[in-house]
Amino acid sequence: MKNFLKQHGLWVLFAAAVIAVALALLSFFSSTxxxxxxxxxxxxxxxxxxxxxxxxxxxxxxxxxxxxxxLEQENKDLKNQIADMETQVRQAQADSEENVRLRQLLNLRxxxxxxxxxxxxxxxxxxxxxxxxxxxxxxxxxxxxxxxCVITESGYLVGVVSEVGLxxxxxxxxxxxxxxxxxxVFRTGDIGVAEGDFSLMGESRLKLDYLPTQTNxxxxxxxxxxxxxxxxxxxxxxxxxxxxxxxxxxxxxxxVLTPKVSIDSLSEVFIxxxxxxxx
Amino acid sequence: xxxxxxxVAKWVFYxxxxxxxxxxxxxxxxxxxxxxxxxxxxxxxxxxxxxxxxPTAGAVYGxxxxxxxxxxxxAPIPCFYTLIFPLAxxxxxxxxxxxxxxxxxxxxxxxxxxxxxxxxxxALILALTGKGNLTAILLLTARETAVTLLFVLxxxxxxxxxxxRCRLGD
Numbered sequence: 291m292k293n294f295l296k297q298h299g300l301w302v303l304f305a306a307a308v309i310a311v312a313l314a315l316l317s318f319f320s321s322t323x324x325x326x327x328x329x330x331x332x333x334x335x336x337x338x339x340x341x342x343x344x345x346x347x348x349x350x351x352x353x354x355x356x357x358x359x360x361l362e363q364e365n366k367d368l369k370n371q372i373a374d375m376e377t378q379v380r381q382a383q384a385d386s387e388e389n390v391r392l393r394q395l396l397n398l399r400x401x402x403x404x405x406x407x408x409x410x411x412x413x414x415x416x417x418x419x420x421x422x423x424x425x426x427x428x429x430x431x432x433x434x435x436x437x438x439c440v441i442t443e444s445g446y447l448v449g450v451v452s453e454v455g456l457x458x459x460x461x462x463x464x465x466x467x468x469x470x471x472x473x474x475v476f477r478t479g480d481i482g483v484a485e486g487d488f489s490l491m492g493e494s495r496l497k498l499d500y501l502p503t504q505t506n507x508x509x510x511x512x513x514x515x516x517x518x519x520x521x522x523x524x525x526x527x528x529x530x531x532x533x534x535x536x537x538x539x540x541x542x543x544x545x546v547l548t549p550k551v552s553i554d555s556l557s558e559v560f561i562x563x564x565x566x567x568x569x
Numbered sequence: 570x571x572x573x574x575x576x577v578a579k580w581v582f583y584x585x586x587x588x589x590x591x592x593x594x595x596x597x598x599x600x601x602x603x604x605x606x607x608x609x610x611x612x613x614x615x616x617x618x619x620x621x622x623x624p625t626a627g628a629v630y631g632x633x634x635x636x637x638x639x640x641x642x643x644a645p646i647p648c649f650y651t652l653i654f655p656l657a658x659x660x661x662x663x664x665x666x667x668x669x670x671x672x673x674x675x676x677x678x679x680x681x682x683x684x685x686x687x688x689x690x691x692a693l694i695l696a697l698t699g700k701g702n703l704t705a706i707l708l709l710t711a712r713e714t715a716v717t718l719l720f721v722l723x724x725x726x727x728x729x730x731x732x733x734r735c736r737l738g739d
Contacts, residue, residue, distance in 0.1 A: 309636055309651050330640035341596045349600075416643075417599065419606045419713050420691050423643045452643075460643055467700045468645075488695060489705035492605050 331429075331455035338413040338425060338458075346557065404566040405523070408432050410440075412556050413458070422466040422491055422553065424449065428561060429457045439515075439522050439562045446550040447471075447515065447526040448559050459561075462486075463553050464528055465496045472516035473498055473528055480505045481516050482545075484528050490546060494553060495532065498545040507534045507545050523565040579735040583618065586727050587634070590614060598720065606709065608717040610724065611638055612687045615654050616679035617724045619661035621732040631658030645694045653690045657683040676725045677718060684714040 414425035428434050440448040440461050449463035450471075462469050466486045473484035475498075482501040490496055498513055511531040517524025529547040536543050590610055598608045615634055619627025635654035644650060661679035669675040688710040695701030 309632070309648070327640045330637070334641055338595070341592070345596065345600055414595075415599065417595075418642050418644070419609060419709060420645070421643045462643070467695070487702075488700055489702040492705070492709065 327453065328455035331425075331458040335413065335427065335458045339411070339427060342413050405562050406564040407560045408434060408563050409558065409560050410434075410459075411558055415554065415556075421468075422463040422486070422494075423452070424461045424463060424553070424556065424559075426459050426461060426559065426561070427457065429455045429459050431456055433563055434459050434561055435563070437521060439526060440559050441526060441562065442551050442556070442559060444550075445527060447528050448551050448553065448556065450522070451561065461559075464549050464551075465491050465494050465553070467491060469496075471522060471528065472518045473513050474516040474524075475501075475505065475507065476512040476514050477508070478505065478511075481518065484513060484515075484547060494549065496529065496547050496549065498531070498547050501543060501545070503542065505543070507531050507543070509533065511545075513545075513547055523562060575735070579731075582731050582735060583630070583728075586731050587614060590724060590727065593723070603716045604712045606712045606716055608720045609713060610717065610720060611650070612654070612657060612683040613680040613717060613721055613724050614728075615658045616661040616683040617676045617721070617728045619658040620665040620676050620679050621728055622662070623666070624659050624662040627658030627662040628655040629658075631655040645691065645698070649690065649694070650687075653687050657686050660686070673722070673725055677721050680718060680721050681714055684710070684717065688713065 408428055410426040410428040412424050413427045416423050417425075424440075426440070434451060434454050436451055436454055438451040440451065442448060447464055449461040449466065450469060451459050452462045452468070453460040464471070464484065464486070467488050468486065470483060470485040473482050474480065475482070480502055482498050482505075484496055484498050487495075487497040501507070509531055513528045513530065515522050515524055515526040515528060527550050529549040531545045532548045533546045534543055535546065594608075594610045598610060601607055611634060615627070615631040618630045622630070631654035632651065635650035635652070638644070638650035638654070639648055642650070661683055664679050664682065665675050669678060688706070692701060692703075692706045692710070695706060696703075
């Protein structure tokens with residue numbers, strides 16, 4: 291050991307320190323990703339796309355017959371759901387017309403939700419058990435930026451772009467410990483913070499914290515983004531309340547949320563590049 | 570001159586072996602979820618390599634693999650693997666030189682040690698940022714180590730054959 295430290299140990303230690311500091315500085319001073327990480331992402335993107343394509347193809351073939359029965363049942367359930375929703379749509383149309391009339395009476399600006407989307411394919415799911423992330427095949431060449439929200443075709447929030455390179459970007463999903471979003475309880479309008487929790491991440495769930503003390507949450511309550519601060523659009527569906535718990539001190543409550551999106555099975559998503567919302 | 574060529578050939582062989590195992594990790598292992606986690610081979614690669622090649626080569630290999638991992642895998646800090654893999658390589662080599670003779674059992678122990686170091690570093694960062702829950706961290710560490718140790722055998726067989734081939738070449 292003495293010989294090693296004398297001959298090479300300090301050099302290896304020095305090299306590790308220099309590279310570590312360089313990586314940290316490059317990452318800190320870059321608003322997208324460090325040049326080295328960008329290069330690594332560009333080089334590995336075709337391989338990631340390739341092996342994701344092959345493994346998805348194999349998985350599809352495997353599950354084709356297995357899923358048939360489940361699809362029949364799902365089809366039946368969806369038909370019932372469509373019938374319910376058609377009734378709700380009719381009611382909503384009447385409500386919208388009333389809303390327009392009232393807004394005109396009060397001289398309010400017309401509500402609108404304009405999003406500028408970019409569709410993207412998932413080329414890699416989490417590459418570590420300690421984070422929950424996705425790699426997508428779109429980057430700065432399509433005007434993707436850090437903190438852009440990523441949603442599914444149904445409008446359910448998947449996560450937020452954390453790093454972006456030329457033709458790739460990394461998305462931290464809603465259950466990752468580094469994710470923290472302003473959230474609103476759809477039914478009551480109460481505001482809180484939806485954030486990833488390490489002990490819940492393995493179960494693909496997250497936490498809704500910092501709620502007002504008088505909040506009365508029910509299982510199944512829908513949680514959406516609050517849009518406060520203007521960083522993220524409002525009204526994106528994060529998930530629904532699974533259970534309500536008290537924190538360790540027993541003074542405040544928090545909710546455990548199940549995201550509406552099944553992160554493991556995602557293959558295509560939409561990145562919100564810009565938005566203009568008037569509520 | 571001849572020894573330099575042999576050294577270059579050795580590193581090329583190990584590089585190809587590592588690339589093959591990276592493909593295995595990304596193509597296959599990331600899809601195999603056991604006990605809620607998938608096997609994570611990189612700490613095992615560093616440990617097994619260092620067991621056969623000694624502290625200097627082990628630390629250098631750990632450094633290179635660590636940089637590559639930091640550039641391609643999401644980690645809690647930008648230089649996470651760059652810092653921990655050289656240390657894991659160095660300690661694994663010391664284990665084989667001073668405690669257990671290089672072989673499958675040594676590789677298994679060194680891999681477990683490498684995982685403990687990596688996950689302890691994860692735990693430290695999570696604790697410092699206030700995001701960690703000790704029970705959850707320990708559970709994840711135990712599950713990840715147990716699941717990955719099942720896959721030490723292919724890494725051991727590949728690196729042992731490369732080591733023997735390179736030694737014969739010398």
